[in-house]
Amino acid sequence: MIKTKLCELLNIEYPVFQGGMAWVSDAYLAAAVSEAGGLGIIAAGNAPADYVRGQIQKARELTDRQIGVNIMLMSPYADEVAEALADEKVSLVVTGAGNPSRYMARWLSAGAKVIPVVASSALARMMERSGASAVIAEGGESGGHIGELTTMALVPQVCDAVTLPVIAAGGIADGRGVAAALMLGACGVQAGTRFLVAKECTVHQNYKDMVLKAKDIDTIATGKRLGHPVRALKNPFSREFFAKEYDSSVSNEELERFGVGALRLAAVEGDIRNGSFLAGQVSGMVKREQTAKEIIEEMFAQAENILNGAAQWVR
Numbered sequence: 001m002i003k004t005k006l007c008e009l010l011n012i013e014y015p016v017f018q019g020g021m022a023w024v025s026d027a028y029l030a031a032a033v034s035e036a037g038g039l040g041i042i043a044a045g046n047a048p049a050d051y052v053r054g055q056i057q058k059a060r061e062l063t064d065r066q067i068g069v070n071i072m073l074m075s076p077y078a079d080e081v082a083e084a085l086a087d088e089k090v091s092l093v094v095t096g097a098g099n100p101s102r103y104m105a106r107w108l109s110a111g112a113k114v115i116p117v118v119a120s121s122a123l124a125r126m127m128e129r130s131g132a133s134a135v136i137a138e139g140g141e142s143g144g145h146i147g148e149l150t151t152m153a154l155v156p157q158v159c160d161a162v163t164l165p166v167i168a169a170g171g172i173a174d175g176r177g178v179a180a181a182l183m184l185g186a187c188g189v190q191a192g193t194r195f196l197v198a199k200e201c202t203v204h205q206n207y208k209d210m211v212l213k214a215k216d217i218d219t220i221a222t223g224k225r226l227g228h229p230v231r232a233l234k235n236p237f238s239r240e241f242f243a244k245e246y247d248s249s250v251s252n253e254e255l256e257r258f259g260v261g262a263l264r265l266a267a268v269e270g271d272i273r274n275g276s277f278l279a280g281q282v283s284g285m286v287k288r289e290q291t292a293k294e295i296i297e298e299m300f301a302q303a304e305n306i307l308n309g310a311a312q313w314v315r
Contacts, residue, residue, distance in 0.1 A: 002014070002015065002307075003015070006165050006167065007188075009165060012066070013038075014036075014037045014296050014300055015167075015189065016190070016300070017041060017136070017190035017191070018191065019190050020042065020044075020068075020072075021143070021144065021196065021278065022047075022263060023043070023045060023203070023264055023267035025041055026055055026058075027058035027062060029198060029202070030068075032292040033195065036293035036295075036296045040059070040065075041067070041068040041094055042059060042067060044069060044075065044081050045075065046077065048077045048081070049080040049081050049083070052084055052085070053084050056069065056088050057088075066091055067092075068090070070096055071096070071103075072096050082103040089112075090110075090112055091111070092112060092115065094114075094115050094117065094136065095116040096116075096117040097228065100116055101126070101130050104132075113134075115132060115133055117138050119137075119148070119149065119154070121157045121160070121161035125162060127162075128163070135166055136169050137151070137159075138169035138170045139151030139153070139154050139168075140170065140231070141170040142171065142193075142231065142280045143192055143193055143231050143280040144192070145229070145230050146170075146229055151169070152184070155185065159185030159186065160185075166187060167186060167190050168188070169189065171280060172190070172191050172282065173280075174298075175299050175300065175304070175306055177191075178300065178302075192280060193211060193279050193282050193283055193286060194295055197289050198289070198290065198295060204266070204267060204268060205270065206270030206271075208289065210277050211277075211283045212286060214279070215284045219281050219283060220238050220242055222242050225245045226252060231278065233283065237274050238276065241259060244258060263276045
């Protein structure tokens with residue numbers, strides 16, 4: 001069985017995080033992943049503090065294992081959610097879409113471990129100085145908010161830049177990705193798209209079906225012009241957004257308004273035409289719904305077999 005220092009740091013059986021996907025990663029999915037031996041994460045997304053508190057409390061009813069919470073720093077509710085996480089004594093805070101330095105002291109004083117998502121080695125070094133327990137190096141293959149660097153290029157550079165444990169994210173959906181991440185120097189992985197189709201995930205079935213039917217070229221990155229690009233599955237909404245992005249007659253304000261509420265339309269209402277179905281480039285590899293436990297056990301059994309056979313390539 002694969003054990004790394006991430007397992008020791010967080011007292012988990014498998015070195016795998018379930019990604020914090022807004023409108024997707026709720027208490028039910030997070031609890032199922034933690035119960036299966038990974039680290040389940042509730043996504044705060046753009047939700048207010050009361051919603052996040054409710055999800056934390058629900059997860060604690062479902063499992064006595066550790067649950068993390070992902071806070072999206074671009075959210076208009078970031079300040080109140082940050083305070084709620086400290087008040088609720090959340091043991092693990094994952095941050096995304098920004099620099100969490102302004103909140104670090106408060107979370108650390110409340111006893112939380114903080115693990116930021118980073119898209120560069122410079123931010124990783126800053127997070128190490130700020131007291132982070134680990135960092136998640138997320139490549140642009142991932143779904144949702146993305147950076148410039150790919151996972152293959154980013155992970156080893158972050159591993160070289162910090163002494164902290166590094167979790168690899170972006171483009172990981174099976175044991176081959178787990179094995180590759182470990183060889184790049186990571187001590188664990190984060191997977192989002194694969195868990196989106198977990199049986200315990202409460203996202204609309206249309207969203208799951210979009211992922212299950214996807215091919216390798218079926219994602220698109222939009223929003224670069226606005227400074228916060230995201231990756232989603234191709235559909236009428238994402239194609240129109242992409243076209244508007246390169247139309248000089250459309251202002252940035254109009255472009256921002258066009259995208260408001262689109263993720264909820266996808267995740268909650270299953271609106272195939274007008275929803276934004278955030279998903280990674282590995283969507284084409286995800287072909288069936290499974291329980292969180294089956295997903296984790298399959299990924300790590302495959303990774304172990306690959307790593308055990310690695311000697312065949314060395315003479």
